[in-house]
Amino acid sequence: METQLKLGVPKGSLQSATIALFKRSGWKINVNGRSYFPEIDDDTISCAICRAQEMSRYVENGTLEAGLTGKDWIAENRSDVHMVADLVYSKVSSRPARWVLAVPYQSDIQSIEDLNGKKIATELVDYTRRYFKGKGIDVGVEFSWGATEAKVVSGLADAIVEVTETGSTIKAHGLRIIHDLMQTNTQLIANHKAWKDPVKKAKIEQIALLLKGALLGKKLVGLKMNVPEADLEKVIPLLPSLNAPTVASLYQSTWFSVETVVSTSVVRDLIPDLLKAGAEGIIEYPLNKVV
Secondary structure, X not given: OOOOEEEEEEEOOOHHHHHHHHHHHOOOEEOOOOOOOOEEOXXXXXXXXXXXHHHHHHHHHOOOOEEEXXXXXXXXXXOOOEEEEEEOOOOOOOOOEEEEEEEEOOOOOXXXXXXXXXEEXXXXXXXXXXXXXXXXXXXXXXXXXXXXXXHHXXXXXXXXXXXXXXXXXXXXXXXXXXXXXXXXOEEEEEOHHHHHOHHHHHHHHHHXXXXXXXXXXXXXXXXXXXXXXXXXXXHHHHOOOOOOOEEEEOOOOOEEXXXXXXXXXXXXXXXHHHHHHOOEEEEEEEOOOOO
8 A cells, every 4th residue: 555645736826835834844845847746855745746726636536645725726626625724825925815806997897797798707717607607697707828817908808807815916907806706725635535544644634733833833923031020910911822921930030031922913012012011131033833
């Protein structure tokens, strides 16, 4: 029996972000030139590069046993796979992306109902057809090989369905968003047969655990500081933490060492408040993983 887990790494925009995430998680994936079979420093895993759009089909049929792809492409292919873990990451930001309906700024189209009898260009063809059919709106949906925004600007389509994280690229092309069809993020998926194999299931669960830990660690930092006993009750209430701050007395001193983990989004406002409350020698340090 093949004991190595056949893992799919998404090609294209997610590839670099995925390899970086695995590195934070403890695995080094080395892509050699144009090879579709990168090396990984784990003898129990073999990797293959695969387009995210096709990943779920290959995981479903067993060509790959696990892989990373978007919820959007799983829905597009209607793939029967085991959904192991939500992993919100991309090359741009750490938030889910959206598939949106967009039209030119000057278009008379204001709602999805106004698209009845119109033409839409998108890469997400089957899902878009099913979506509008479910709404009872008759639209023509054509596949776009790329540069989808240009299709509607040049008059080749009345609207587009495109993926975006910030909406800035769509606005830059002179388009406006009138409707959201789907929110998507990266998924770690598994083949049902592989998921029933205890050895491979354990490996997939290990990957999921550490990938999620690396993503959480990216959003948090550690803070360490010294606080005099007299100011301890002023400093502690300021500190958010996963559970509670760690407080330890300093050797032969009336001072304490205080350590905690906080969100990166609050640090710039928190540090000045801690200094005012009496904390000194504040150290901020990154976290590789939080499990």
